[in-house]
Amino acid sequence: MPTYVRTDKCDGCKDEDKVYCMYICPHDLMLLDKDGSKTGHAMKALNQEPEQCWECYACVKACPKQAIECRHYADVVPLGASVQPLRKTDSIIWSIKFRNGNTKRFQFPVRTTPEGSADPYGGEPEANMDELADHGTLFTKSTHDCDLDQFIES
Numbered sequence: 805m806p807t808y809v810r811t812d813k814c815d816g817c818k819d820e821d822k823v824y825c826m827y828i829c830p831h832d833l834m835l836l837d838k839d840g841s842k843t844g845h846a847m848k849a850l851n852q853e854p855e856q857c858w859e860c861y862a863c864v865k866a867c868p869k870q871a872i873e874c875r876h877y878a879d880v881v882p883l884g885a886s887v888q889p890l891r892k893t894d895s896i897i898w899s900i901k902f903r904n905g906n907t908k909r910f911q912f913p914v915r916t917t918p919e920g921s922a923d924p925y926g927g928e929p930e931a932n933m934d935e936l937a938d939h940g941t942l943f944t945k946s947t948h949d950c951d952l953d954q955f956i957e958s
């Protein structure tokens with residue numbers, strides 16, 4: 805089921821370096837209605853084609869104002885219940901609100917490196933770019949050639 809924007813929370817990312825929902829949507833569905841001509845709400849975002857939404861939650865997680873929510877299938881999240889994430893720099897907190905009003909929160913780590921950084925080789929030797937043309941020496945092939953004994957506890 806598609807996402808929708810809470811106009812009471814959305815501020816159009818006016819203090820951000822980008823409009824996060826537009827930036828992140830893999831299907832290019834989110835749009836900032838700058839002059840309000842599409843929705844009657846200037847500087848508020850909208851999901852311009854809800855029927856095309858992948859329900860991937862990327863925009864829900866990326867929105868810095870927690871202004872995007874998702875309409876769920878009733879058999880998964882019944883009326884009155886909700887599932888809402890809060891993304892932090894190193895973890896994500898899922899708030900699960902049940903139909904009876906109870907709320908549970910679950911926090912999970914989401915990174916192994918500081919936000920904005922990556923460790924592409926993860927301790928493995930760097931790829932030899934000269935070997936890329938040779939399909940027999942793909943980078944991932946090295947896992948087949950490694951000494952498996954090093955992973956076996958004695």
Ligand code: SF4
Pocket residue numbers: 809813814815816817823824825826836848849866867868869870871872
């Ligand atoms: S919905 Fe969130 S990410 Fe999109 S413009 Fe509004 S505040 Fe920014």
Ligand code: SF4
Pocket residue numbers: 806807828829830831832833834851856857858859860861862863864
């Ligand atoms: S849930 Fe995914 S596909 Fe749907 S509007 Fe958000 S980012 Fe785009």
